[in-house]
Amino acid sequence: MTQEAVAAPERDGRRNTLPDRSYRPEVQGLRALAILMVVSYHIWFGRVSGGVDIFLLISALLLTLSFVRKVETGRPLKLGGYWLHLFKRLLPAVVVVLLGVLTATAMFVPRSRWTEILSQTWSSLFYFQNWALAANSVDYYAADQSVASPLQHFWSLSVQGQVFILWPLLFALAAFIARAAKLRFRIVVLLVFGAVFTASLTFSIYETYTNQVHAYFDTRTRLWEFAFGTLLALSLPYLKLPQPLRVLAGWIGLAAMLSGGFILDVQGQFPGYVALWPLIAAALVIVAGETGSPVGADRFLTWKPLIRLGDMSYALYLWHWPVLIIYLIWRGREEAGPVEGAAIIALSLVLAYLTTRFIERPLRSPAWTGKKGRAVIVIAVCVGLAAAPVAGWQAGLRLENERVQSAADVNNPGAAALESDFVYEAAEEAELLPLLDLAGSDYADLSAPCTGRFATDAPALQGYACTEYVSATDPDKVLVAVGNSHVQQWLAAIGPIAEAKNWTLIGLARGGCQFVDYSEGISQECNDRNSQALDYILDLHPDAVITTATYSIGEYPHELLPGGFLATANAVMDQGIRFIGIRDNPRHTVNMATCPEDYGVDSATCNPDYESVRAAESPLLEMGAMLPAMRLLDVDDLVCPGGTCPAVIGNVRVYLDENHISATYARSMAPALMPRLLDALNPADSRSLVQLAH
Incomplete structure (x- = not known):
């Protein structure tokens, strides 16, 4: 940018005159x-x-x-x-x-x-x-x-x-x-x-x-x-x-x-x-x-x-x-x-x-x-x-995505391909879903705010932190999914079930904030969110609360029980609210969304052995012993079938990065998840979902 003239100060009450010099080369050198x-x-x-x-x-x-x-x-x-x-x-x-x-x-x-x-x-x-x-x-x-x-x-x-x-x-x-x-x-x-x-x-x-x-x-x-x-x-x-x-x-x-x-x-x-x-x-x-x-x-x-x-x-x-x-x-x-x-x-x-x-x-x-x-x-x-060019490029990507989506039922079955009687009839060279340019953003949508009786004034629950993921005018049940980004991903799987069953599904998701008691002060922001989320839940008194009950890490032993979990779980269950804990999904060392393009869909990198990313014994067993009243849900058979944890199942990318399940694949899990979730919500069934899943 060119330099402008320098104005001199006012003198003797008169309008100042312009200086002799209007260009300062040392300022240009400074730039x-x-x-x-x-x-x-x-x-x-x-x-x-x-x-x-x-x-x-x-x-x-x-x-x-x-x-x-x-x-x-x-x-x-x-x-x-x-x-x-x-x-x-x-x-x-x-x-x-x-x-x-x-x-x-x-x-x-x-x-x-x-x-x-x-x-x-x-x-x-x-x-x-x-x-x-x-x-x-x-x-x-x-x-x-x-x-x-x-x-x-x-x-x-x-x-x-x-x-x-x-x-x-x-x-x-x-x-x-x-x-x-x-x-x-x-x-x-x-x-x-x-x-x-x-x-x-x-x-x-x-x-x-x-x-x-x-x-x-x-x-x-x-x-x-x-x-x-x-x-x-x-x-x-x-x-x-x-x-x-x-x-x-x-x-x-x-x-x-x-x-x-x-x-x-x-x-x-x-x-x-x-x-x-x-x-x-x-x-x-x-x-x-x-x-x-x-x-x-x-x-x-x-x-x-x-x-x-x-x-x-x-x-x-x-x-x-x-x-x-x-x-x-x-x-x-x-x-x-x-x-x-x-x-x-x-x-x-x-x-x-x-x-x-x-x-x-x-x-x-x-x-x-x-x-x-x-x-x-x-x-x-x-x-x-x-x-x-930007508008044209984006329009071209949208059209390509619509074209691929139009044949997704046949070409991209996702978790449906795991069913014993499934017959794969996809076209040759069918593309993976989501398309690579959309893979990294394939999250469950949190754009619908909580409204009406589900609205809240809690500061930590504003914006996407409280979303009506599925709304029913007169819902038969109200479910609240609360926790971190690994809970958000399950909204895409539970959403189709909620729509089919006339439920309202509320999401209280915040990245990095598992629904536990951070009593050590590790994260004050998460403490505030969890405290306000707990108050919201107790005031709403939903039919069930769903969250992740374990915590996956990228190294041995691969899975942990989160500290402070018992306190929040008991606070909910003490009020007679059904509490459902889901086993956390694996974390990988590579970006599993781009792995097929980077290494090949059939490569060992994109299909790691189960034992390389999962604990030898499910932590849910220990959790179930500590909280027998909680319903526990293990869906490893849907993300790690046959002894591996692949990047692609049924021509669908399982992950959107190294550790988050894609919304596209999560939605494909809904039919297999439905009977398990219904069992978890059944007050007459005293079995834990660990028993039901294994």
Whole structure:
């Protein structure tokens, strides 16, 4: 982004005059150094540098200088024209990169990642990627992020895009207040953005402490960093240090900038108060300015190659991350070595130069500058160029899925193939369900909120945490399935039974929170959810509560009895509510959803021996001895038939990752599960379901 003019302070009560100099090359050099930090830390060190935070500060600094100058020289803000001009400059490079990522995705990325990347293309194009990642980052059910998305870096651009809309509105508000109250504009700006700084920093510290992963992407936790840049811009005319101090400040700032990514856990501690480190470091460099000293840091920052790099820093930021991630996906690597990293940087520099030279610069030419009609055309064409292939691609995937689903009864029987009299009549080369691009998201849907008499005000049960998975107007029974993501998966199997029997099925699912008493304080969030879920259950008094009664792990002994389970089970059963415990399904060491494509559907990897993932003796036997009144349900014969625990049964993917049963396969288990569940609900039958299943 080009630098804007620097406004000087008011003098003697008169409107300030413009400074002699409107371009600060050391700031452009600072931008170049920040992008070098971001790129090198990402590619070679696998760390976050704090360079993005410096970008946020510089963006706010330049935006503030521009708007303060406009107001104090009496020019109209013309916000509509500003936004059109801004996004006319930003979007073309974005779209070029998005199209490049889509092309590379089709060529080098496994189909299992397509849905995620297509979805993130929309959020990147329309500047809400940070919110998508914030939701995804705290979503226990999210896809494996061991290899990040090639569009993940758009989170910071989305935050900036949102601030580029908000900040001018705040300047307009400050100008209105200044005129109405007859106050100096800078005083009002100081008050407005000082309030933003204080509120956002306070919230950022709190959310970083309580929910750091979400806070990292949250716009609200980042506003104070922009406000810091605004307050710095207001302070610059008054920060007149002697030359020796400016030289010292410049070098201290540079040293702090370059070392912060190693000294601090940027990814794990930001953006709370720790983010002050890179911001203060950059501020010291900016305050130092052009010192005129032969030993000043500005001599380095105004080096022509660094200035040229600063000119294409935007394009370099856009390109470096997708080039890195696409390479890692293509080569199946977790990191790039020194030589590979150098090649990635070189390719990113070439792409950044071409994008700057042939996309960005032409659109900044006088022929295009300031013409609203042309800006509208550029923005519309950019949106269309990116939206068309994404929409077409997604439509093609939907049509393919519908085609495969239309023959699923014959081609994809799932658990029905385990029946003794089953005859497989599928077409040759019938595709697996769910299709690979949908496999990782094949969870039971939790989108229907609890309503009416099933609604709750409990804070921990809001949103997807309380869902009416099956609703009946006048239900014969009400069942509540409560627990973690391994309970959510059983909703898909129990749902068809509930529909056939006119039951209402309520789901209280939260990833990582088994329905036990976390009395040791292992997880306060789970304690809160379980306490409120128990109150909900006791108040509702359903016909039965269903949960997982064991806990599977990926290593020997493979299955455990969860601590704190007896307390919650007894609390429910003491109120005369039937309690049904299901044996947890196996956990594997590979992604079983993609295993058929990675290793072959008949490979040993995709068909591990039963003893390699399951305990020699079912823990349910011990659980049944401790809680004889509880009904216990073992369905290992449906997920581990014939002495193996396969990735595919009846041409259906059993899992959506390494440990969660896919909703498609779970639904196919409903006919076999129905008689067992009915037996468990039969008050006249005193046998445990362990006896019934074995």
